Each structure stands twice: as C-alpha cells, then as structure tokens.
Amino acid sequence: MFAYIIRRVLATIPVMAVVALFVFSLLYIAPGDPAAVIAGDQATPADVERIRESLGLDRPYLVRFGEWVWNILNGDMGVSIFTNLPVTTMIKQRIEPTLSLMVLTLILAVSIAVPMGVVAAWKHGTWIDRCVMGFAVLGFSVPVFVVGYVLAYIFALELDWLPVQGYTAFKEGFFPWLENLVLPAIALGGVYIALIARITRATMLEVLQQDYIRTARAKGVGQRSILFLHALKNAAVPIVTVIGIGMALLIGGAVVTESVFAIPGLGRLTVDAILRRDYPVIQGVVLLFSFVYVLVNLLIDVLYTLFDPRIRY
Amino acid sequence: MSASSLPSTIHVPAIAAPLPDVLPPFKPRRGFIGYLRKNPIMAFGGFLLLAMLATAIFAPYLWTVDPTALAPARRTREPSAMYWFGSDMLGRDVYSRVLYGARVSLLVGFSVAILSSIIGLTIGLTSGFVRWADAIVMRVMDGMMSIPPILLAIALMALTRGSVQNVIIAITIAEIPRVSRLVRGVVLSLREQPYVDAAVACGTRTPTIIWRHILPNTLAPITVQATYICASAMITEAILSFIGAGTPPIIPSWGNIMAEGRALWQVKPYIVFFPAVFLSMTVLAVNLLGDGLRDALDPRMAKRL
Numbered sequence: 001m002f003a004y005i006i007r008r009v010l011a012t013i014p015v016m017a018v019v020a021l022f023v024f025s026l027l028y029i030a031p032g033d034p035a036a037v038i039a040g041d042q043a044t045p046a047d048v049e050r051i052r053e054s055l056g057l058d059r060p061y062l063v064r065f066g067e068w069v070w071n072i073l074n075g076d077m078g079v080s081i082f083t084n085l086p087v088t089t090m091i092k093q094r095i096e097p098t099l100s101l102m103v104l105t106l107i108l109a110v111s112i113a114v115p116m117g118v119v120a121a122w123k124h125g126t127w128i129d130r131c132v133m134g135f136a137v138l139g140f141s142v143p144v145f146v147v148g149y150v151l152a153y154i155f156a157l158e159l160d161w162l163p164v165q166g167y168t169a170f171k172e173g174f175f176p177w178l179e180n181l182v183l184p185a186i187a188l189g190g191v192y193i194a195l196i197a198r199i200t201r202a203t204m205l206e207v208l209q210q211d212y213i214r215t216a217r218a219k220g221v222g223q224r225s226i227l228f229l230h231a232l233k234n235a236a237v238p239i240v241t242v243i244g245i246g247m248a249l250l251i252g253g254a255v256v257t258e259s260v261f262a263i264p265g266l267g268r269l270t271v272d273a274i275l276r277r278d279y280p281v282i283q284g285v286v287l288l289f290s291f292v293y294v295l296v297n298l299l300i301d302v303l304y305t306l307f308d309p310r311i312r313y
Numbered sequence: 314m315s316a317s318s319l320p321s322t323i324h325v326p327a328i329a330a331p332l333p334d335v336l337p338p339f340k341p342r343r344g345f346i347g348y349l350r351k352n353p354i355m356a357f358g359g360f361l362l363l364a365m366l367a368t369a370i371f372a373p374y375l376w377t378v379d380p381t382a383l384a385p386a387r388r389t390r391e392p393s394a395m396y397w398f399g400s401d402m403l404g405r406d407v408y409s410r411v412l413y414g415a416r417v418s419l420l421v422g423f424s425v426a427i428l429s430s431i432i433g434l435t436i437g438l439t440s441g442f443v444r445w446a447d448a449i450v451m452r453v454m455d456g457m458m459s460i461p462p463i464l465l466a467i468a469l470m471a472l473t474r475g476s477v478q479n480v481i482i483a484i485t486i487a488e489i490p491r492v493s494r495l496v497r498g499v500v501l502s503l504r505e506q507p508y509v510d511a512a513v514a515c516g517t518r519t520p521t522i523i524w525r526h527i528l529p530n531t532l533a534p535i536t537v538q539a540t541y542i543c544a545s546a547m548i549t550e551a552i553l554s555f556i557g558a559g560t561p562p563i564i565p566s567w568g569n570i571m572a573e574g575r576a577l578w579q580v581k582p583y584i585v586f587f588p589a590v591f592l593s594m595t596v597l598a599v600n601l602l603g604d605g606l607r608d609a610l611d612p613r614m615a616k617r618l
Contacts, residue, residue, distance in 0.1 A: 018456025026468055034472045137604065141597035143548045145555055145571065146589040153582055164579070252463030256552050260575075270464075274471050274558045286468050290460045 005302050012298050019290045023283055024065055038277040077284040082276045087284035097167045098265035102250055104181050109189040117200025118227050132197060139194025144253040148187035148260040155183060165262040188257045191249050199242040203235040237308055244300040251289045355605025361598035369415035380409040380565045392583055402577060410565040411587050417566035418547050424481045425546035426539040429488040437496025438523060454490040462487040466549055470558040480559050484546045495538055499531045533610040540603030544596045551592050567592045
C-alpha cells in the first residue's frame, strides 16, 4: 500500500510539471505579441518594451522557463506589472476570503447533497426522486452569478435578512463572517450540490440492489441505518471522487461569486488582473489553484487506500 | 334465488355478443414523433432550443430595434409597452439586446461543441491507437485537466484581444482534454472487442478499422458529451463576458448585458434579470436535450442516472 501511495505521489509531479509548462507557455503560444496586448492600446513602444523585458519575453524560451520554475520552487511567482508588488504577497493578502468561501461551500454542499442523493435513491421513482433530479438539472443550468443575484435580491434586498455584499474577516467574529458568506456559499454550491446529489443517487441505487443490503433488511436492520451505515459507506468512493473532481467547478465559480458579492478574495484579484491585463498575477493564481486542485485529488486518492480495504494496487 | 326460478323465456345467446368497440386497436407510435411523445422532457428541451434558435436567427424581425442604438435621454426606463424589457443606462433597448445576445451565446455554444468534438475525436483516436503517443498525449491532457476550465479560459483571454472568435478558441482549448479522454476510453475498450480482432485477423488495415469499426461506435457518447459541452460553453462565455474577459463590450452578449447592469442591479434589477433568464432557459434546454440523448443512445445509463 505504501508503495502505491509513493507511486501516486510521484505521479503528480509530471502532472504539475505539465501544468507549469502550459501556464508558462501560454505567453508564447498566444497569437500576436502578448507584450503589446498586455500594454494596451495607448501604450508607447517604450511601455511595450518594458513589459516584454519584465515578462522575460526578450530572452530564450527554455532559459526563461528554467528561471521561472526555479523561482517558483523558491516561492517567487514574479512581480505584478500593475502594482509592482510580488505576486505571492498579493495572493497572501487575498487568500483568506476565498479559502473561507470554498470551505464553507464545501461543507454546505456535501451536507445538503449527500442526504439528498440518498433519499432520492431510497424513494426511487417517487415524486421526491423526481424533485431531486429536477433540482439537479436546474443546478447545472442556472449559472452561478444568476443564482447569486436572485438570492441577493430576495434575502438581502427584499427581506433584508443578510448583508447584500462584502466580507468580514474571520477574526472579527464567527457570526459576522458567516452572515456575509451564507448567500455566496449557497450560490456557489448550486452546481456542486447538483453534481454530488446526482452521483450519490446513482451510486446508492446500485449499492442498494446488492445482496448484503437484502440480508441486512432480512435481519431487521432499520431503514436509516441501512441507508447511512451499510449502503453509504460502500457508495463512498465514487461520491468522494466526484467531490474532488467537482472542486474545479468550485474554483471557477469562486471567481464569479466573489465579483457578484464584492468579496475581496483571489477571484476578485483575478478579475482585477484581467481588466489591467496583469498577466503575472493571472499566471500565479491559475498555477496556485491548479496545484491545490491536483493536491486535493491526490489526497483523496491516497485516503481511499486507507479507508477502503478493497482497493489494493 | 335459484336458477330454476328464472323465467324460462329469457333468451341466452350461445355466443357472447361482441364487445363494444370502446378500446381502439393498440398501435404503438414509432419513429421520431413516437419517441418524443414518450419523452416529453426531451421534447420540451428540443422545442425550447428551437425557439431560442429561431429567436437568434430572426432577431431583426421580432420587433427589435438596433441593439447598440444609444438614447441617453431615455435611459434606465422600467419595462413598459415601449421598452418591453426596459432600457439600460445608455438608453439601449434591453429587449433587442437580449434577443441579439442569443446569437452570440448559441454561436459560441455550438462552435465550441463541434470544434472540441472534432479535435477531441482526433486526439482520442490517435492516442487510442498509437501506443507511444498515448503516454505523452495523456500526460499533457492530465495537466490541462488539472487547470479549472474557467481559469484556463481566463488565462487565454488575458493574452488575446477580446473577440467572439478568441472566446470560442479559448473555451475549446479548455474543453478538449475531457473529450479526448472520453474518446480514448471508448477506443481502448472497443479494441478488445472480438469483432475488431476478427477484422485484424482478416487483414483489414488500421485506417479502415478505425473508420469502419471504431469511429461509428464513438459517435453516440461523443454526441451526448457535445451537448453538455455546448451547455457549459454558453455558461463559460457568459462568465467570461461578465467578468470582462470575453466578447468586447460593443457586442450585445448576455454576459455583457449583465456586466453592464451589474452596477445598477440593486435599483434596476431587470437589466440583469432578462439576460439571466434567457441564458438559464437556453442552457436548460440544451441540458434536457443532452439527458434525453443520453437515455436514448445508452439505455443502460438511463436506468442508473
């Protein structure tokens, strides 16, 4: 098992290398002169030259890539074109709201979606099942920012229960923090809930047909403990997998949610960077999110082998 | 009361009279219409999508005005008989803008679905058949899949000038890895099929095997995947435009209209509301169609999901 874990950890290195290579190479693959695009329409040739130099576009590709990777390994992601601050500093300043939002969404989504899927599978073919499936289709179809605006309009503007926008740091108290994040987390969680509920239902339907479930029923085990103890445990692997894979949706959605609810996080940083064409910042954020995504999925893969004795590689 | 007490004059027919013809002869409907009747949800999705397509195509004839015409004197009017969906802060007619916006959304959705299917099919077929290429291509795809699609599209858009064409290219690049993986998986399992072995034993050349035996079998899953890609591409396009990394502001796309209405949404929510409803309905239509196609093309999945 440990050999498997080590092999699995080593296998992520080429993936991360490809991510780094790809994010770096975009500067060179992009059609036209990226330095000119980044400098904008009103730039003087000197501006373009300065940006070209700061991006290292004037030096050979491989040399520049080597330097860039070496710097990242040493915790240096370059300097923002616009603010001249190190990208790592800018990311550090903005990471708390995004992390809060994503963790809260994750908890909220899993604790709503899994029971939803389980109940839908239990009441298979009834109106409850159809409601859950209908919700899932809607969740896939209504974009994050639409849900965000509708929620904000109803609960913040009309009912005045929650603040419309903004963010309060965690250290200023749990409830102010939560108050500001509830609506964004529900909005962001929509697609994620749909995805997890659907997979939970499908997997549970399969598991519930197995012999040991019938045995448990015959023994007189209660319905709740059949569903949540016997069946859900064995359905866990696909569900946890999809929770990991779905993180991509969460990351992409966070960028939008933060701009709808004016949360000063990494998503907001990305959007500002796009408007200013601050490529080093975008590069840094994309790289960071991708690595987090890879690591989360690595962690999930490794956890399987610890929790599910059926998995032996 | 015994039978003998009945009057003997009652005539009992030897053969029962034919039943009245209340039940018409059962004739199952077959073909396309019959299928749609059995799947009303898919029919609804298809109808909604067709309606949206018609809206996009015939936008100039649907009582619209020039979607870019400014009228500063009549800005932020509430929805009324003159401005069905109201007017925005530059006095442009939101109804016309939303209708013309359908063009951008559908164009991006369909283009990305078709392009990424074709490219993904090519890559998937190649890596399913050429062993040495497989390892390299799949590592590259793994890497690309590790970048959340929206972020990848954002990074690409930050380096190019905003245009519909660049948006299509950026979203296509972000979607390719998933299609390639899907096709490769199908190809690898098909290669093990006895009929492919038989074709190899007959001396069929590899290109012929791919064309005759492998490709047709990848079309069903790829069609289903393409509809889902179309749906997610439309959402991604709206997101890109909404955060200012998509189509240029002159083009009335749903994302752009919402981005412009964003500053005013607390007082004039309708500017954001109408494009949001249209976008959600269109994506819903495509998703329902995709679910219907999946059930039709793969009955085993229909039972599970």
